[in-house]
Amino acid sequence: xxxxxxxxxxxxxxxxxxxxxxxxxxxxxxxxxxxxxxxxxxxxxxxxxxxxxxxxxxxxxxxxxxxxxxxxxxxxxxxxxxxxxxxxxxxxxxxxxxxxxxxxxxxxxxxxxxxxxxxxxxxxxxxxxxxxxxxxxxxxxxxxxxxxxxxxxxxxxxxxxxxxxxxxxxxxxxxxxxxxxxxxxxxxxxxxxxxxxxxxxxxxxxxxxxxxxxxxxxxxxxxxxxxxxxxxxxxxxxxxxxxxxx
Amino acid sequence: xxxxxxxxxxxxxxxxxxxxxxxxxxxxxxxxxxxxxxxxxxxxxxxxxxxxxxxxxxxxxxxxxxxxxxxxxxxxxxxxxxxxxxxxxxxxxxxxxxxxxxxxxxxxxxxxxxxxxxxxxxxxxxxxxxxxxxxxxxxxxxxxxxxxxxxxxxxxxxxxxxxxxxxxxxxxxxxxxxxxxxxxxxxxxxxxxxxxxxxxxxxxxxxxxxxxxxxxxxxxxxxxxxxxxxxxxxxxxxxxxxxxxxxxxxxxxxxxxxxxxxxxxxxxxxxxxxxxxxxxxxxxxxxxxxxxxxxxxxxxxxxxxxxxxxxxxxxxxxxxxxxxxxxxxxxxxxxxxxxxxxxxxxxxxxxxxxxxxxxxxxxxxxxxxxxxxxxxxxxxxxxxxxxxxxxxxxxxxxxxxxxxxxxxxxxxxxxxxxxxxxxxxxxxxxxxxxxxxxxxxxxxxxxxxxxxxxxxxxxxxxxxxxxxxxxxxx
Numbered sequence: 001x002x003x004x005x006x007x008x009x010x011x012x013x014x015x016x017x018x019x020x021x022x023x024x025x026x027x028x029x030x031x032x033x034x035x036x037x038x039x040x041x042x043x044x045x046x047x048x049x050x051x052x053x054x055x056x057x058x059x060x061x062x063x064x065x066x067x068x069x070x071x072x073x074x075x076x077x078x079x080x081x082x083x084x085x086x087x088x089x090x091x092x093x094x095x096x097x098x099x100x101x102x103x104x105x106x107x108x109x110x111x112x113x114x115x116x117x118x119x120x121x122x123x124x125x126x127x128x129x130x131x132x133x134x135x136x137x138x139x140x141x142x143x144x145x146x147x148x149x150x151x152x153x154x155x156x157x158x159x160x161x162x163x164x165x166x167x168x169x170x171x172x173x174x175x176x177x178x179x180x181x182x183x184x185x186x187x188x189x190x191x192x193x194x195x196x197x198x199x200x201x202x203x204x205x206x207x208x209x210x211x212x213x214x215x216x217x218x219x220x221x222x223x224x225x226x227x228x229x230x231x232x233x234x235x236x237x238x239x240x241x242x243x244x245x246x
Numbered sequence: 247x248x249x250x251x252x253x254x255x256x257x258x259x260x261x262x263x264x265x266x267x268x269x270x271x272x273x274x275x276x277x278x279x280x281x282x283x284x285x286x287x288x289x290x291x292x293x294x295x296x297x298x299x300x301x302x303x304x305x306x307x308x309x310x311x312x313x314x315x316x317x318x319x320x321x322x323x324x325x326x327x328x329x330x331x332x333x334x335x336x337x338x339x340x341x342x343x344x345x346x347x348x349x350x351x352x353x354x355x356x357x358x359x360x361x362x363x364x365x366x367x368x369x370x371x372x373x374x375x376x377x378x379x380x381x382x383x384x385x386x387x388x389x390x391x392x393x394x395x396x397x398x399x400x401x402x403x404x405x406x407x408x409x410x411x412x413x414x415x416x417x418x419x420x421x422x423x424x425x426x427x428x429x430x431x432x433x434x435x436x437x438x439x440x441x442x443x444x445x446x447x448x449x450x451x452x453x454x455x456x457x458x459x460x461x462x463x464x465x466x467x468x469x470x471x472x473x474x475x476x477x478x479x480x481x482x483x484x485x486x487x488x489x490x491x492x493x494x495x496x497x498x499x500x501x502x503x504x505x506x507x508x509x510x511x512x513x514x515x516x517x518x519x520x521x522x523x524x525x526x527x528x529x530x531x532x533x534x535x536x537x538x539x540x541x542x543x544x545x546x547x548x549x550x551x552x553x554x555x556x557x558x559x560x561x562x563x564x565x566x567x568x569x570x571x572x573x574x575x576x577x578x579x580x581x582x583x584x585x586x587x588x589x590x591x592x593x594x595x596x597x598x599x600x601x602x603x604x605x606x607x608x609x610x611x612x613x614x615x616x617x618x619x620x621x622x623x624x625x626x627x628x629x630x631x632x633x634x635x636x637x638x639x640x641x642x643x644x645x646x647x648x649x650x651x652x653x654x655x656x657x658x659x660x661x662x663x664x665x666x667x668x669x670x671x672x673x674x675x676x677x678x679x680x681x682x683x684x685x686x687x688x689x690x691x692x693x694x695x696x697x698x699x700x701x702x703x704x705x706x707x708x709x710x711x712x713x714x715x716x717x718x719x720x
Contacts, residue, residue: 158416161305168416171563176415177316181335 002027005188005204007034007116007149009051010066011041011088012192012242015201016050018220019191028205034149034188035064035116037100039081040238041192042228044088048096055099063103064116064150065125070097080235087234111180112206113141117150127151131165134185138165145178145206146185153196154189154204154215158182170215178206178213186213192225192242199245257281257296264333266294266342277307277314277408283342291345292330299339306422310408313418315341317407320414321382324401325375346403351391351455358462359490362497365459366523369500371402372452373520377675379404380445380516380568383413387442389451390432391458411442413563431464435479435507438472445564446509449516453504460497461489465505479507482540495535496526502534514571514604517675521573521606521654524674530651571604575671577681577701580611580638580657587682587714588642594712595680596646607646608654609639610670612663632657664700676707683713 004023009016023031031054038044055061069077069085070092077085089097105122106115113119118126118133119141127150128134134157138146156168159182170176178184189202200217207213222242229239240246259281261268269282278297286292297311298304312335319329328344351368354360360368372394379386386393388409395403409428411417420442428437434450441447457465465483469475486493486501493501500522506512513519522529529535576595579585599605613635635657643653660666671679683698702709 156416158418160418160421161309164421166416166418166421171414174414177319179312179335181312181339 001029001208003030003032003206003208004028005032005034005147005186005206006191007188007203008036008064008152008190008192009033009038009041009047010036010190010192011038011044011047012201012225013041013043013046013050014220014222014225015192015218016047018218019201019203019216020050022216022218023203023205026205030059032060032114032147033062034114034147035062035103036066036149037064038070038088038092039064039066040084040229040234040242041225042232042234044092045096048092048099052096052099060107060109060114061103062107062114062116062122063100063105067100067103071101080237084234084238087232108141108143111144113143113146115141115146115148117148119143119146119148125150128155128157128185128187131157131167134167135159135163135165138183138185141185144180144183146183147204147206148185148187149190151187152190152194152202153187154202155187156213156215157185157187159184170213172215172217175207175212175214177211179211184213186215189215189217194245195241197245199243263294263338263340264331266292266331266340268294276304277310282345286330286342288328288330288344290328291347292342293345295341295343297339309418309422311339311341313410314407315339316415316418317384317410317412318343320412321379321384321407323378323382324397325378325403326407327403327405346395346397346405348395348397348403351394351396351402351459354396355391355458355462358459359492360459362460362492362494365456366497366526368396368402368459369452369456370520370523371396371400372455373516373523374675375402375404376448376452377516377520377568380448380564383563383565385411385443385445385564386448386451387411387437388428388432389448389455390429391455394455411564413443413565417442430470430475431466431468433475434509435476436509438475438479443562443564444509445516445567446512446514449504449512449519450509452516452519453501453512456497456501456504457483457486460493460501461486463489481507484540485537488538494526495531496522496529498537499529499531499535502537515568515573517568517573517677518571518606521608521674525654525656528654528656532651569677570602571606572602572677573606573608573675574598574602574678574680575608575610575667575674575676577663577667577679577697578609578611578639578642579682580635580642581613583638583642585682585685587685587712590714591680591682591712592642592645594710598678598680598710599646599648605652606654607643607648607652608656608670608674608676609643610656610658610667611635611639612658612660612666614659614661628659632659663697664704667697667701668704672706678708678710679705680710680712683711 006019033051037047037051070089073082073085115122118137120136128137154170156170157165160166188204191201191203194202199222200219202217205214226239226243259268259271266283266285271281273280281294283292283294298307315332327346330342333340386404393406432451432454434447436444437447454465466478486498504512636655639655658666698711
């Protein structure tokens, strides 16, 4: 079965729709949303509605730090992010907020672990930004495959002999064999706010039967999404990031 | 029982695994065991590789097996064994592939030194195989005569991908510095330093194999220490012609260019090596070809000093690296040198060349080859005509002011220009064909019309058809 892994949607409806269409066309049989449904983008309510519908059909959903910030804005967030969080709080229905607050931090299923940040301590929102951070997460996940987001660049880590983690920057659209004899951690990329100078939405597919993972980039109308952010009166810097993929 | 032979102990000739029946046990290697197998109707003979497991299994052997299991199924073409099946590495690891019929270069080398023509032919076939891998974003990294099988059709297949690098997949060996990076006599300087992502490493190994074929000796011996391996970062090999006087200057030029310690100074694409080996008269000779000594002590010391600071280059896909050194072929109609379309073809060619650095431009003219008759008088007249067209080609290309090493001129004789161009492009790994569209008058001539459209339709590479718009055409 093909599982579509989507993370860091950040309220970007256009990017989400493009990725879901791409996943449907590639016959994805399951969906996992790895947190940060909101924050930055202009369509938090519509995004939460879509994801909640997938949840009711059995999709895996975990909570991200931006989802959590709706309940209590943490101190580490900068002014423009705070502005978006406050705006999002006003725009979201109570049901949507309850839905986000009810999400688990980490879901383990068979040989897979789904988490927004690190499985080592999901509530601390540590970034997987090094092989050693990846290794800590893989060790804590107790799973063959760990899927996460939070870091926006698509990355594949794997444990080498001796327990050291190695890092690989995947090419888009190329199937990578990820055999069960090793342990893997995939950062699936950001749907709604890629930051590698490529505005195309990012998501990943895992083919459980063939033990293969494929990282995708999906072009979408990012200029329209940026325009909506401006129209909503949100910080211009955020619209600019979506426009340029930075 | 030797503890290292557990695999053999478990799987014996006659036993079955996943529907494959194990036949003759044919090899015990560092990675494990190899059996002939039957059990699937593939139409070709098959072998099964089984990694050594349990006690006595080396980590290196297992990683090599895993790497091969990753890379081989992703490869296609006549230069690799066909993949049949693989078992799960978690449960029953095995790999079933085609058994490539033929003789290994190692066996052929028993007769070395080989005559230069023979060494060049085999070297070109090896370069073809290497180029085919590079175009698939794979670097072999363990090229040696043992791993090259000459097939009955003259093509060459590469086997053993236990050290290979595939740019699309995580590199399992990247951080395994404690393991050997290749076979000591053939390994490139940058591999000694830990680089695994440079296709030019295969070109170095190709140079070592060529050297061995041409002289019967290894250019750097068989070093057994890291210090000994590092010598090739700065030391020159003894020029091939010193070891074997039959080696012609052009072959020494090709071999020593492959063996340049700095990858930038080597051929940038195996296709260029194959081209030179097949067209000796087009090899531009530099001081490499006439070297009878290793470089002076001072120069070697300077290189040694530079080598101390050598490090890995930034990562680029093998295919993009090779694509930066394209072979561009322009079809020039030397029978009509004053045709108004010639300048347009020149401009288009210059434009294409300006886009790439390490190109090789092949200028080809096809003349009607009606004279296949025997007899000295006829062939003299033919070669006279041949020379005349070469001169016209040279005149045509002169305004582009290309250094000789970038250029190659060929007059082909054929009754079918289309077939001649297509065949020449295919066998020389041409990346782009530039040719003129037929002029309005020529459109009437069926054979001319077929050249441009036939080449465009049947070429295996890109084709740039240059057309001059009619005045007033809208």
